[in-house]
Structures are given as C-alpha cells and as structure tokens.
Amino acid sequence: MINQQHWRQEQRRPLPDAVRHRNQRILQHLGLAHLVAKRQRQQGPEEYDDLLQEACLGLIAGVDRFDASRGLKPSSYLLSRANGQVMHYRRDRAATLRIPWRLRDLAVQAGRLRDGLSQESQPPLSRQALARRLGVTDTRLKDAFVALQCARSQSLDAVPCELAEEPTVDRQRDWLVQAMLELDPEQRRVLQAHLIDRQSLREVAQRQNVRAGGLRSVIQAGIARLQDLAERDGELSLRSASL
Incomplete structure (x- = not known):
C-alpha cells in the first residue's frame, strides 16, 4: 500500500x-495487487514478495x-490482469513433475504448522503428531512430503526420490516430543x-x-515429571540413564 507521504512525493515529481x-491510476489500484498476492499465497509455496511483484506487473x-x-469497471479488469499475471508466473515456473494440488497444499500446511511451533519455542512435532493435528492419516502426510521433495529441482547425481531410504525412526525422540x-x-x-537448544x-x-x-x-521438577x-x-531407559 502507499501512504499519503509517498502520494505527495509522487505528485511533486x-x-x-x-x-x-x-x-x-496505478497507485490508486495498488491494493488490488496486494489482494491478489494474498489470495495466491494460500495456493502454493511461492514467496509473497514474488507474487506481489508479478501482480504489480x-x-x-x-x-x-x-x-x-x-464498459468494464477498472477494478474488475485490473484484478483479472493481476491475477492472470500470477497464474502465468506459476505456469512458466511449474515443475516438470506435476503434483496434485491437495498433496502440495497439505505439505505447505504442515510446514507452516512446524514453523509456527518453532517461533513459539514449542518442541517440534513428529510426522504422526502433525498428521493428527491436520486431521489426515500418517500415510497421506508422508505422501505429501515425498511429493513435494520430488517436485523440487535436484542435482543429476542425487538419488531419485522413489529410491531414497526411509529415515530412521527415533522412537525415544518421538516419545520425548509428545511427553x-x-x-x-x-x-x-x-x-x-x-537441554535441547543448549x-x-x-x-x-x-x-x-x-x-x-x-x-x-x-529443571529438576521437569526432569522428575x-x-x-x-x-x-x-520408557524405562530414560530413568535408568538418569540414575
């Protein structure tokens, strides 16, 4: 958005x-570009600033x-032009491997949930806990993560995503996160x-x-708990290790 000071500066140029x-005319309708960028931000992993730049173009x-x-309203026409530019931006930069939008959105939601917990200094959630919070099965969330990883550009020397090994499950760590x-x-x-962030x-x-x-x-009360x-x-190994 543009404030009154910037508007007066533009008038004096x-x-x-x-x-x-x-x-x-562009400055008067600049809010439409912000509106398009905010709406499109919810549809994919692109950064807001990139979407706003394309909407402004x-x-x-x-x-x-x-x-x-x-006979068209300026706002209706300009909104469609800004939205169309963002759609072209996504089409031109789309990955060769097309991922179902539901899986892509699920992976994005899980990433935002993890980022939010990290910003609040809360312990990270396991994939199973994330799936419960999002109301999906663990298998569905795993498919979403794998699909998003496969869609990203990788080196030609990288192991194909379908051949990548499943990460080792740390059962005690998952228990600690929940505890x-x-x-x-x-x-x-x-x-x-x-103890965790050192x-x-x-x-x-x-x-x-x-x-x-x-x-x-x-700390003593927390460890005792x-x-x-x-x-x-x-999980008796935790008590044995602390004695």
Missing part, C-alpha cells in the same frame, strides 16, 4: 502529464491497456531452551527475565 496520470499492464469505452507437551508450560520452555542457565534467565537460581528447581511419564509409558 517533474514528470510529463501523461506519465503522472498513468502513475496515479499485471496491474501496470492492465492500466496501460484499459479501454473505458468497453514435553504434558509438562507445565514454564517447565517445557526452560527444558527446551537449556542455552546456559544465565542465557535462559536473561531471556525470560528471571533469576538463574530459580530455574534449577524448574519426565521420569514419571517414562515409567508410565514403559
């Missing part, structure tokens, strides 16, 4: 009248070619920062604006 009027072309004598969710939020944040107690205390001495009791959960779930 020493430009020919025809160019000034053209720029004014379509908007500019639409302003140059708009013919009021045809962390049952901890008190404060315990989860402190254990995540100190931050010192001083760093954790500074980030959370608390005393370092008080964090030790939080994890030991109880390990005994409940039959």
